[in-house]
Amino acid sequence: MAAISLRRTKDRVLVGQLRSKTVETVRFKIYGDERERYDQMEAESKKVVRELIATGRLNRSYASIRGAVIRLRQMCNDTTPFSSYLKSLLPSDDIGDASEYPELLRKLIDVLREDEDFDCAICYCPPTDAVITICKHVFCKRCIGTCLQRTRSSCPICRGRLSMSDLFSAPPESSDPKDPRKSTAIIPTKVSTLIKLLKESGEGRPNSKSVVFTIFQKMLVLLEAPLKDAGFNVLRLDALTDARRRVGIIKKFQSAGQNTVLIANVKVSGAGINLTAASEIYLLEPWWNSELEEQAIDRVHQYGQEKNVIIVRLIVKDSIEERILMMQERKKQAIEAFGMQGPKERREVSLEDLCSLLSLE
Template identity: 30%
Template sequence: YGDGEEEKLQKLLKDIKPDHVDPQNRIGTPDKLTVTLMEHQKIGLSWMQQKEDTLNGAILADDMGLGKTIQSISLIITRPSNDTLHKTTLIITPVALLKQWEREVERRTRPDPVTGEKLQVFIYHGTAKKQINSYNDLLKYDIVLTSYAVIGQEHRRHFKTGIEKANGNRYVDSRDDYVSPFFGTNTAWYRIILDEAHYIKNKVTLTSIACCRLESKYRWCLTGTPMQNSVKELQSLVKFLRIEPYDEERKFNRDISIRLKNNDPSAMRKLQALLKAILLRRTKFSKIDGKPILSLPPKTITMERFKFSAAEQEYYTSLETGIANKVNRLMRNGTLGKNFSNALTLLLRLRQVCCHRSLVERVADEFLDKSRVPKKRIEYCQLLTPSSKERILTTASFTCPICMDMIDVRNLMFFTPCGHEICKECMPTYFIESTTDTITKCCTCRQAVDSEKMADFEFFSMLYKHQMSESEIEDFKKDFKSIFDEEVEEGEPLNTILDKHGNSWESSTKIDECIKIIQNVKAEFPTQKVIVFSLFTSFLDIIETGLEQQNINFLRYDGKMSATARNQAILDFTDDPNYEVILISLKAGNVGLTLTAASHVILMDPFWNPYVEEQAMDRAHRIGQANPVYVHRLFIENTVEDRILELQKKKREIIDNALDEKGMQKISSLNTKELLYLFGLNESGNRAV
C-alpha cells in the first residue's frame, strides 16, 4: 500500500454498518411525496442520506421492482442544494425511460407547502436540446434528464472534435469550439444519478468514459445487476463513484479481481466487505421486521428440454461438423486469432439453428449475395477516410449511439466515410426515422451518409487489421459457403422457407412447443396473456407465421420499430383483451418495461448473460402483478445450448456469492479490527507485519 492508501481503505471500511434500522428510528415519508414509502424504502432513504454524508454516494442495487426510482426522488426532495450555482440533479438513463422518470416525478411529488413550487424537470434530448446554450440554462431546473447516448455524443463533441480535425478528418462538426453544458469548466452538478448503471460496465466504452468525466458533489448508481458477466464490471461503477482506493483499477485488481481468479480464500470476503460499504441490495424475498418486503404472487421457472426432429438433428450435426472442421483448420494453421470474429459468427449459427434452420440459411443467402460479397463490401470499407480507419483500428470496443449497448463485432457497422459506429439492429430504424430516402446524417458527426454504403467490421477487419488481399477474402467466402451447402437441396431457393404466403413455410421444434404452451394458457387461463422473448428478431418473424396459422392474435416489440410504435404496442397489449401474445426482442425489451398484463413468459433461446434473462422475466413479475407468473425456458438437448447453460452457471457462482445477503450480513458483524485484518492492515491503519 502507498499514497495514503491505508487511510483511504480505513475510511471505507469504517463505513460498514448493519442495514437494519429500528422502526422508531426510520425516516418517515417526505411531506412532498404523494405516496407513502414502504418500510424497506424508508430504510433505503436513510441509508442514501448517510452515504452522501460519508462517501458522497454509493450503489442502490435493490432488485427490479422494489422502488429505486421513488427512493431516489425522496433523496432529491429531502436533500436539496442550497447553492444556486450547483443546484441541479442530473439523471442519466436509457432513452426508453426518460418519459417514465418525468412521469414519476410529476405524479409522485407535490408542491412545496410554503412556496407552492413543484420540482422543475427538463429532458435534454432530441429537439429540446436546442433550447439550451450553456450549463447556466440548466440551472433553472431541479432535475435534468438525459440519455447515455446523449452524454456520449456531448463528450465526443466537447473533447474530440479538435483531435479528429488534427487527424485529418474534415467531416467532423465544423463548430470545433463547441462547449458542452455537461463538460464545460464551470459545470458541476449537485448530484448525478445513473439509472440502469450497468450501462457503464465496460470501462473502455465512450459511455463509461463520459459518465466518469462528469463533475458533481454526489454520485449515485442505480442498478439491480451491478455485475453481470464478471466482478471487473463493478470497478467501472466504483470508478464513476470515485470511492477510494478502489476507483483505481490497479488496486481493485490487486486486492480483488486477481485474487478471485487465483482462488484466494480471502478474496470473496474482501469483495463482500467492499460491497457492504458501498452497496445496498434487497431482493423480493428479503425480510424486514420479520416480514417479506413484497407479497408478490409466486414465480415458477421451468427448464423445458426437447429433442430435435430427425431432420433437424441431421442438419444440426452436419453444420456442427462443418464448423468444427473449419475451426480445427484455423487452429492447425495458427490463424484462429486472425479469424476469431468469423469463428464467433460460426458459433452464432449453431445457436440460431437450435431455433430454426432458416435463420442460418437466410444468413448464408445474404452472405453469398453476389451483389455485395465480397466486391461491394470491400468497396464500402475503402470509402472510409484514413483518420476513421485509424480510429477504428485503435478502438478496443464500440458502443451503439442509439441503444447504448456494447456492439458485438458480428453486428458492428460503420457509416461512410466518417467511420462512426452503429449496430445492425438499430441501423434500419435509424434510417427509417431519419429520412425518406437512403441519405441521412450520421448520428454522431451529422455528416451525410448513405444506408446502402455502410461498411461492416467483418470485411474491415480482414482488409485493414489482418491485411488480407481480395483473393484471400474470396477464398474465405468459398470456405464459408461450403459449410452451408451440404444440407441445402439442389435448386432450392434459400429464402423460400420464409415465404409467408406460399406452402413452403415450416415450423421447428421450438416453435411447436411455444405454440403448445400458448394454447394451453388459452385453455386453462383464458384471460391471461403471454410474452415471448427471443434474441433473434428474424426468429420472431418466423414465429409470427406460426401464430397466424393458429389464429392467435399477437403484437410485436423490437428495436426496428419507432419509439411511438413500441409505446403503442405496450398500451395495446395492456389494455386490449383481444391481444393474447406479444413478441419481444430480448435486447429491446429486457429493461424499463412493465408488462404485468402478462403472467406467462416464454424464453425461446438462452443468452450468455443470465441476468439479462432475469430482467426479461421480471417485466411480468413485479409490483402490480395479480397472478402467479410462469416462466418457460426452452432448450434443445445435446447442443450448444447446453454449453451456454454451463457458462451461465459459472457466471452466477461468483456474482451471486458476492451479493449473497447472509454473507453481507456476516461482514457487517465484523468489528473494525477484523475488517482491517482482512485487508492486511492493523488497528492503526498501517500495513500488518
C-alpha cells in the same frame, strides 16, 4: 450516492408482497432435416476452430469463433438459412472480389459474423438487412434509410455527409428455385413447440396472457405469422418501435383480452416497461448474461403483479443451448462461492467459454 441513499433490492423490500414465480425448462428434440443441418453446421464450426488451433491463430480469431457460436444458436431456432450460415464460416479472403468495394464488404461481413455482439447504433439491436456506409459504419437498412429521410444527410456516428447512394449491402444470397426449403413454409420445431405450450396454457389458465422474449430480431418475424395462424392475438415490440408506439403497444397489451401474446426483443424490453398483465413468460433462447434474463423477467414479475408467474425456457436437446445453460450454472456457482466476477466479466464470454460451447476443451 451511498451517503444520501439506501439500496433495497426487490427481494428484501417486497417479501410477502410479490407473487411466486416458477421456472420450468422444456427440452425437446429436433429431427430430420433440422437435425441434419444443425449437426453439419456444428461439425463445420468445430473443423474451422480446430484449424485455427493447429495454425496458432486461435487467440486472434475471437470474433470468428463467437460468430460461429451465434450461428449455432440461431440454428436452434430455424435451420432454413443453413447455406448462408455455412458460408459465414469461410474466411473473408474468399469474398474479396465479390463487390466493387471489397474493403467495405469485408467489414460488413465481419460485423454480420458477430451478429449478437454488434448493435445498430440507431435501434441498439443486431442489424437487420445490414448495410454499411461509405464511412464504414453499419446499420439496419430500414433504420439508416429512415434516419436519412428525417434528418439532414449525415452519418449518425461520425456526422460525415451521407446519402442513400453511399449505402452498400452484401451481395444477395444465391437462390435455388429447386430448393424445397425456400418454396414451402415449414414451421421450425421451436416455433411449433412454443405454439403447443401456449395452447396448453390457454386450456389450463384461460385468462392468462403471455410474453415471448427472444434475443434475435429475425425471430420476431418468424414467430408472428404462425402465432396468428394458430389463433392468437399477437402484439410485437421490437427495436424499430419508437417510444410513442411502444407506450401504445404496452397499453393495448394491458387491456387486451385472453389469448394475447406479446412477442418482444429482450434488448428493448429489459427496463422501464410494465408487463404485469402477463403471467407467463417464454424464453426462446438461453442468454449469455443471466442478469439480462432476470431484468426481462422482472418486467412481468414485479410489484403490481396479481397472479403467480410461470417462466418457461425452451431448450433444444443435444445442442449448444444445453451447453450454454451449463456454462450459466458454472458461472453462477463461481460468483456465489467466490464473488470473483464483476459486471463486465459477467457480461463477457471468454475464448475458453466459446471453445467449451463448441465441445472443444
